[in-house]
Amino acid sequence: MIEVMNLSKSFDGVPVLKDISATFKTGCTNLIIGQSGSGKTVLLKSLVGLHVPDEGQILYDSRNFTEMHRKEKKSIRQEIGMLFQGSALFDYLTVEENVRFPLDMFSGFSLEERRERANFCLKRVNLENANHLFPSEISGGMQKRVAIARAIALNPKYLFCDEPNSGLDPKTAIVIDELIQEITREYDMTTIINTHDMNSVFGIGEHIIFIAKGKKQWEGSNDEILSSENQELNDFIFASKFFRKIMSGEK
């Protein structure tokens, strides 16, 4: 479980996150949704320590991340897997080497064991026979799978995904969403996903936080989202003309 308490962050005096408090549950997919520029990515990056919050606390299973020393943070980071928007695979490494990278750096396993684990992770994300290809030689969807395989290589307790299906076609996006949900349940992880994709919201949004202008506006599940009376949330959900037509039952 990850708890965020009164988190605020500003850049050059401009507030981006304002007093955000939330609890992200273990074993389910937690979604942070909001428009572009609402502060989702800053919140996610603050959670993993890429941004230092101005105020507030972040607790990883009651361990206060914000007040930890560098060495303690380092050990928590080995419990974190992260999937970046653009996959962030290392260009100069092959698919297998990318997945093996965290194992090479931190595990005391032999090369054979590391290879075995990398192949297991690649198999888990349904990506086989691509071990020797470079990231530039595979599709966007395959890159996301490799990034997920790399994120789970060290068996993390926490998984962060920044817009995991951006740039993917709707069908592949659903496959990636479902894969993240399956892995979350299988490994009993605390998964936090940043998205503005409504398919993800209704498909895997077990616990949702809606952010607008740096503030938490709403919290609930995908079952509750349509009955929300929050105007900003409704404007966000029904922004698509296509979606409005579906909801109103038009053909």
Added chain:
Amino acid sequence: MNFLFHMGRYALFVRRVFGKPVNHRIFFNQIAQEMEALGISSVGIVVIISFFMGAVITLQTAYNIEMPFIPKYTVGLAARDSILLEFSSTIVSLILAGKVGSHIASEIGTMRVTEQIDALDVMGINSAGFLVLPKVVALVVLNPFLVMISMGVGIFGGWIAGTSTGVVPSADYIYGIQYGFIPFYVIYSLIKAVVFAFLITTISGYWGYYASGGSLEVGRSSTKAVVVSSVQILLFNLLLTQLLLA
């Protein structure tokens, strides 16, 4: 204010670069790879430039001291001292600042804008140290060798040019390059090579590491890396000359 900001951030960056590597086996592998990418791959350009610069220095010296009272071996002596003192360390390092500096800044800058550096940080890896320290070690070790190659090739280029054009007889040139030889000139040049290698790698790494935005900014960072490295090389050349030769 901007200068002070960059100076302060550069100092903090260098401190991070010298953090303890997470995995020593990977660190030594990286050093070997960087030696190939930054040093060995630069041998060709160093040889070509040194040969022609040595030849030009010799010819220009010969044409400018064409007087009966000045002995011919002076051409070899002047060419040798120019090559040992300035050309091989400073000019070769300036050329490397362009070749190696832009390579480092664009490589690290691209990793920054594609979030590969963030990925390293999230894993708990000191990204500045992981990416830049192997480059610093590789070039600091190899630059003195490149400078020594440049010295040899430059003097050889001068001999070829001098003897083939007939401006200086072979025996005079060889006597000139041996005449009044001060071994400390080589040491002085190698010290400069080490300092310049450190400047090129850390300054270029700094500009790449703090690149932001897209490909245009990576290009700008790369240009800044080359310009700032070159200016610093010239500045430190002045300081080291005053410190070591005065």
